[in-house]
Amino acid sequence: MSEMQNPYLMFLGDVPDQLGAKTAQGIVDWRPEWCVGQLRLDGCVADLGIKDLSIDEAISAGAKTLIIGIVNSGGFLPAHWTAKIVEALDKGMDVASGLHIRLGDLPEIREAADRNNASLFDVRHPTHDIATGKGEPRNGKRLLAVGTDCSVGKMYTALAIEKEMRSRGWKADFRATGQTGIFIAGTGISIDAVVADFISGAVEELSPDNESDHWDIIEGQGSLFHPSYAGVSLGLIHGAQADALVLCHEPTRTHMRGIPHHPLPGLQECIDLNLKNAQLTNKNARFVGVCVNTSGLEKSEIQSYLAKLEAELNLPCTDPYSHGTKAIVDNI
Amino acid sequence: MSEMQNPYLMFLGDVPDQLGAKTAQGIVDWRPEWCVGQLRLDGCVADLGIKDLSIDEAISAGAKTLIIGIVNSGGFLPAHWTAKIVEALDKGMDVASGLHIRLGDLPEIREAADRNNASLFDVRHPTHDIATGKGEPRNGKRLLAVGTDCSVGKMYTALAIEKEMRSRGWKADFRATGQTGIFIAGTGISIDAVVADFISGAVEELSPDNESDHWDIIEGQGSLFHPSYAGVSLGLIHGAQADALVLCHEPTRTHMRGIPHHPLPGLQECIDLNLKNAQLTNKNARFVGVCVNTSGLEKSEIQSYLAKLEAELNLPCTDPYSHGTKAIVDNI
Known part of the structure; x- marks a missing residue:
């Protein structure tokens, strides 16, 4: 896959517990300098201990990619999260997701990405054909x-x-x-x-x-x-x-x-x-x-x-x- | 996957050598009673040592499924093979393929299967979601x-x-x-x-x-x-x-x-x-x-x-x- 652009705005939706934000927390632990803030919907229980920012505020702070770094049962994207994701795309951000579902399979998100020439990253899914292993010795x-x-x-x-x-x-x-x-x-x-x-x-x-x-x-x-x-x-x-x-x-x-x-x-x-x-x-x-x-x-x-x-x-x-x-x- | 219906008619297309029919040969070696005959196009070099039959003759002999049991570089389906496959579907047979390409991805074949309510089997491709292994002891x-x-x-x-x-x-x-x-x-x-x-x-x-x-x-x-x-x-x-x-x-x-x-x-x-x-x-x-x-x-x-x-x-x-x-x- 091509490289995601940082800094990131961490999107937590309205996950009902801290465990649901485990992926996002790992990113904040290891790349705090990349995480300008978190975006939470009403009812979100998780907290990464970083600033709550709107999409506009995050963009002012330099954010390039909205990260959906949450884990939920089933791996789907709740319908009431779509509006914020479309807003981020319309304001010029890329979006990256760790969910099982592919962002591009959701028509509203696909269309928003297309009209803004933005990138969607589905990190669970290989994006290209991979060759079989060769076992050839290599340097490094x-x-x-x-x-x-x-x-x-x-x-x-x-x-x-x-x-x-x-x-x-x-x-x-x-x-x-x-x-x-x-x-x-x-x-x-x-x-x-x-x-x-x-x-x-x-x-x-x-x-x-x-x-x-x-x-x-x-x-x-x-x-x-x-x-x-x-x-x-x-x-x-x-x-x-x-x-x-x-x-x-x-x-x-x-x-x-x-x-x-x-x-x-x-x-x-x-x-x-x-x-x-x-x-x-x-x-x-x-x-x-x-x-x-x-x-x-x-x-x-x-x-x-x-x-x-x-x-x-x-x-x-x-x-x-x-x-x-x-x-x-x-x-x- | 559901079970393919036998007997089979073995379709070899026009593969240029015997190795291209290796899969078909394995079937004939182990299930000769299922293989009523072979269907070869002009230029086919492979020979399974069984009767050459037309689709009509194979159906008279009881054939239920046309088997594309060949191996070719790239795993695609040559365009000039399509007509015979569509003919088999239109005459009431199912079709099964070991190619990388999925039969249902080819519109002419997909449509022929749909209009005849026939089954397409792509044996290389899992047809349903599989669970992760559990390691639970089982009988047998x-x-x-x-x-x-x-x-x-x-x-x-x-x-x-x-x-x-x-x-x-x-x-x-x-x-x-x-x-x-x-x-x-x-x-x-x-x-x-x-x-x-x-x-x-x-x-x-x-x-x-x-x-x-x-x-x-x-x-x-x-x-x-x-x-x-x-x-x-x-x-x-x-x-x-x-x-x-x-x-x-x-x-x-x-x-x-x-x-x-x-x-x-x-x-x-x-x-x-x-x-x-x-x-x-x-x-x-x-x-x-x-x-x-x-x-x-x-x-x-x-x-x-x-x-x-x-x-x-x-x-x-x-x-x-x-x-x-x-x-x-x-x-x-």
Whole structure:
């Protein structure tokens, strides 16, 4: 997809809880400088903690794209949201959505975009044909975040590592494979929406040949141990040809997300299977660290948990969001 | 998809070589009783070795569905084939195609189907929404064919095992995951065309809960060791919850199909990785045999090759097409 123009105005509609704005919150957390404000309809319960702006005010503040960064059941666009979206298009903004429905499938929005020559971005949907993976070696370095489960912090890990590398003056780019990540990067491919034959090809396209000291930090998806989504995870691993892997984990999770009878894999077991598969397309692949989402642990037990894990796995273990990823980048 | 009605009339158009009729040949090999004849246009070089019939003759012989079982570069439908397809629809037949293009996207064909209330089957394209995989245990037994590479005989293996089981009076159904297999089964899901998130879910749908002594024999796709398609293979393994696995191999293959620099995995290595992954959704999964496509070997070396493999892997090893799968079914 072409790149979305920032700054963004965050449209929250009238979502009934904070969780509905999870995508928008991720963008504000990682790209606060791109988010000039939020636009909420009457009844909206979510709050991103940034200024409420009208479309006119947002445009005065420089906003280029209206972001529909909400999650709702069914992925549709409520009819009473259309007027604001059409207003944004008529006033010169582009519109980007993470919903399942395509913006261009809604006639009023399609027509408003056409008459204003504005762009509509549906970040869940691939916009062009993707080639099958080739497995050809390519230049540049790549790091991939993998997980013991879905939703264990792979995107936050990748963004934290990009931030740490850039703070050292390294060449590093976060490569987004999911909707929130795509809003944060401004571009990317929602890998779980690609046709199955093209998973690894999509990742090859997303992290192409580059300068030999450049790092692509690739957002992982799912888990090799998740009975619903492991195919996506394996295609990602093969397409990434990762030099470095980071394992992501959420220590309070009692079973695989959404699958009550499936326990999580052991961390060493997860490292071993990911490494074996990664070596198919990069013989030099190795794990460089473990990122733990410690938000569910008691404050008092975090340090001892991480220290125990480090001793067990012989790898730097950290919470990327609260502790940073210095130790992991040191190990690269 | 709903089930295609047999018998079939095999339409070959004017394909320029025998390889272009590979899909049609697979159908004739495995379901000769369904194939009343072939319909070829001037210039067709392929020959299925069955009677040439006009559409009227085929209908008199009972044909219900015209099968476009050809492979061409680009997957389109040559314009000069349309007239025969429309004739078949106007005379009361359904039409099924394995091309990339959808029959219903061609206005003349769409209109002919509508006015005759006939069905169009595009076997490469999923026809309905598929749920994500759940990994829930289900009744019935399942066998999955896996491979060291793509195109090593997984479909032939599955069909040969179905045939052997049925000859013993067992309840067994071949479950098709690719286009040729779907024509042979009359139904199925082309798994490589499913959106990535739904690979394992598609296989769960294809091989649902069943009587406890019933075997689903599931056609595999790709290989865990193929850098382009392994995601499809892993989703298949997880969705299948296979009790029994059969490894398929082509001993003269020097590198992974289409990927010149990638050697094939060792057979034991391939067994080990497939088994490890299969056990995620079925702890009792085990390998019951190895099927070798020996057509590239010298006649004189086949027996010693299979014997050597049996000794190495401690599993029955056979060529399913020329030697049958008796030893493997004995081992189940």
